[in-house]
Amino acid sequence: MITAGIDVGSKNIKAVVLRDGRIAGEAVGSGGFEQLARATELLKQAVRAAGCATADLAHITATGAGRTAVAFAHSTVTGVTAGARAANHLFPGARTVVEVGAEESRAVKTDGAGRVLDSAVNEKCAAGSGSFTESMARALGMTLEEFAVRSTQSTARIPMNAQCTVFAESEVVNLIHSGVDPKDIARAVHDAIASRVAAMVRRVKLEGEVVLLGGMAHNPGFVKCLKENLEVETLLIPDRPELADALGAALVAADRAGAAPGGRP
Amino acid sequence: MMMAPRQEYWRWAEGSWADPDRHWKDARVVTLGIDVGSVSSEAVVCLDGELYAFSTVRTAAGSVESAENAMKGVFERTGLRFDDIHYVVGTGYGRVNLPFAHKAITEIACHGRGANYMGGPSVRTILDMGGQDCKAIRVDERGKVTNFLMNDKCAAGTGRGMEVIADLLEVPIEELGPRSFDIDEEPAAVSDVCVVFAKSEAMARLKDGWSKNKVIAAYCRAMAERVAALLQRVGVEPEFFITGGISKNIGVVRRIEEIIGVKALPTPYDTQIAGALGAALFAHALYLKARGKPQAA
Amino acid sequence: MIAHYGYQDAEGEFFITIDTDRCGRCDGKPCVAACPRGVFTVEEDPYGDTVVAVDDRRRKRLRYECAGCKPAGDRPSLPCVRACPWGAMTHSW
Structure with missing residues (x-):
């Protein structure tokens, strides 16, 4: 299927x-103002990468803040x-899933089989998401990559008040x-x-092992600080953490296609 | 008294003023209040518990330096020296670090006392909206605080949030208020509260064909709704008095008045000095108390 | 005096409210020790009462400081509110 x-x-x-x-094809691109047009285009790309046609899709499930735009x-x-999921x-x-994306972050407790038991979400304040890091890197005149790496080199702990x-x-x-070392600011x-x-x-x-998903999982500065703050040795991070929600939606689509024979509800 | 000198809009100009009809040498008690804020710092001198002179300066790197700059401004204007002052009260962000102040008092208490002087004893509810914070305060007839809150965590409810939107739309900040009424129909408030996200929303609305004025109106309404919610947490009771930079943005003020159903009192004073004035008034009362005289303030 | 410590941001309103007239009558201030995050301090207010206030360093991140006492699932009573013998404290969220 x-x-x-x-x-x-x-x-x-x-x-x-x-x-x-298994993931057969994928595509990532900027959203912008024309969400539906961009979503259509990116789905086509992913379908092409998978070597199939849009008509072969038994079920398509949308997720994310703009999910209702996907007609x-x-x-x-x-x-x-x-x-x-x-x-x-x-x-x-x-059991514990942490997801930090550009504009949203959340912590979810699952039953280990993909079902949500509890969740806490930050989606309306930019200071709680990855965009906070981007803004600060810009203020320091660094690329995100440089900003993240420099952060891991800091040994000092200076507080941020704001x-x-x-x-x-x-x-x-x-x-x-005031002359504070940029790596300490980054940290x-x-x-x-x-x-x-x-x-x-x-x-x-927090219970059992912690999975970290979302684009911020690529940021070694954040990963290091999160481990310290959670007091855990390791975080489980997949190869493509930024694709997690799309993957989860595709898995839900498979569940739903399986539940509704023919796939088209 | 004379009108205070005209100030800039959000970023207040440095300046000083003294009542030309009075002289400090005629006073029995001379007190000083200093308010070191995040954007500007003020020094106010009271003679026998009456406003006499003030100065306002941009806040410098250190709170002591800022306080000294403000003090210098008011001393140069009046010819006073530090030794002529009987009692000094410090307030604001830097209140704990002023070595020359006899006492530090919270900015909330000072603000309540200062607004009581400027707006009169009938003032019950005060909104202070500055560059980096927003305060809602209820006071009794003597200016004693009965209920308060302060919001200085989030830029969306402060002058800073307005500045970001003004920059984004490339509209001078003093035009925001009038332009927000130059629209065909009042739009719903911007749905994103966070300034960072509201910027994206504003861009999207412009792309949808909204005029800049309509976007400004939607933003002023959002700000008014947020501030009104804070006011309702402390409870609104007339008279209602507004201080700080926001009092000059009629786009926000009129909408707040509409939501809470109460009009703000007009005032001839430069309301920026409310905190420092309250500190100087506290200083007067504390001095009399220390000398064992009955409290006049 | 009713003192609201905290903030309003895009996620909501996060205030701890203290009735200082009641709080001022309390000798032990047991709420201070009851808080696992050290959110509270004791200070003299401008009108001469010795009262509990929220520490300035914690005020702007109350939602996060209090997160451990406010689980997403079943909500037990809050240790600070429970500790207060005068019923002087409430949380807005």
Whole structure:
């Protein structure tokens, strides 16, 4: 069976084509204002990469903040459910799922089989998501990659007072002017967001192994700080953490296609 | 008294003023209040518990330096020296670090006291909206705080949030208020509260064909709704008094008044000095108390 | 005096409210020790009462400081509120 999941974030759109439980094709691109047109285009790319046709898709499920814009999807699923489904598909038995994307972060407790037991979400304040890091890297005049790596080299712990992206930009500029080492500022920024994410994990109660999903899982500065804040040795991170929600949606699509013979509800 | 000198819009100009009809040498008690804020710092001198002079300066790197700059401004204007001052109260962000202040008092308490002086004893509810924070305060007839909250965590409810939108739309900040009424129909508030996300939403609305004025109106409404929610948490009771930079944005003020159903009191004063004025008034009362005289303030 | 410590942001309103007239009558201030995150301090307010306040460093991140006591599932009573013998404290969220 072939299904597709499409994750429409406010920044990027990701499409995954799933064949018999494995990723057969994928596509990632910016969203922008024309969400439906971009989603259509990216799904086509993913289908091409999988070597099949759109007509072969038994079921398409959309997720993400812009999921309702995807008119061609057969169904939708929340990001929380999609992420949990993907996490336990990749890491069966894991109970705690943390997902940090560009504009949203969440902590989910699952039953180990992909079902959501509890969740805590931050989706409306930019300081709780990856965009906070991007803004601060910009204020320091660094690329995201450089910003992340420099953070891991810091051994000093300086506090950040501002809890808002707009105010934190000014604070970072002040820190630069007062001669604080940029790597220490980078670490303070990653520590600030990691402590906010860790607080959400406390709300669902950390249990067993922790899976980290979302684009921020690529950021070694954040990963290091999150481990410290959660007081864990390891975080389980898949190869393509940014595709997790799209994968989860494709898995949900397969469940739904299986439940409805013919796939088209 | 004379009108205070005209100030800039959000970013207040440095300046000083003294009542030309009075002289500090005629006063029995001379007190000083200093408010070191995140954007500007003020020094106010009271003579026998009456406003006499003030100065306002941009806040410098250190709170002591900022306080000294403000103090210098008011001393140069009046010819006062530090030794002529009987009692000094410090307030604001830097209140704990002023070595020359006799006492530090919270900015909330000082603000309540200062607004009570400027708006009169009938003032019960005060909204102070500055560059980086927003305060909602209830006071009794003597200016004593009975209920308060302060929001300085999130830029969306402050002047800073307005500046970001003004920059994004390339509209001078003092035009935001009037332009927000130059629209065919009042739009719904911007749905994203966070300034970072609201920027994207504003861009999307412009792309949908909204005029800049309509976007400004939607943003002013969002801000008014947020501030009104804070005011309702402390409870609104007339008279209602607004201080800080936001009092000059009629786009936000009129919408707040509409939501809470109460009009704000007009005032001839430069309301920026409310905190420092309250500190100087506290200083007066504390001085009299220390000398064992009955409290006049 | 009713003192609201905390903030409003896009995620909601996060305030701890203390009735200082009641709080001022309390000698032990057991809420301070009851908080696992050290959120509270004791200070003299401008009107001469010795009262509990939220530490300035914690005020702007209350939602996160209090997260451990506010699980996403079943919500037990809060240790600070439970500890207060005068019923002087409430949380807005």
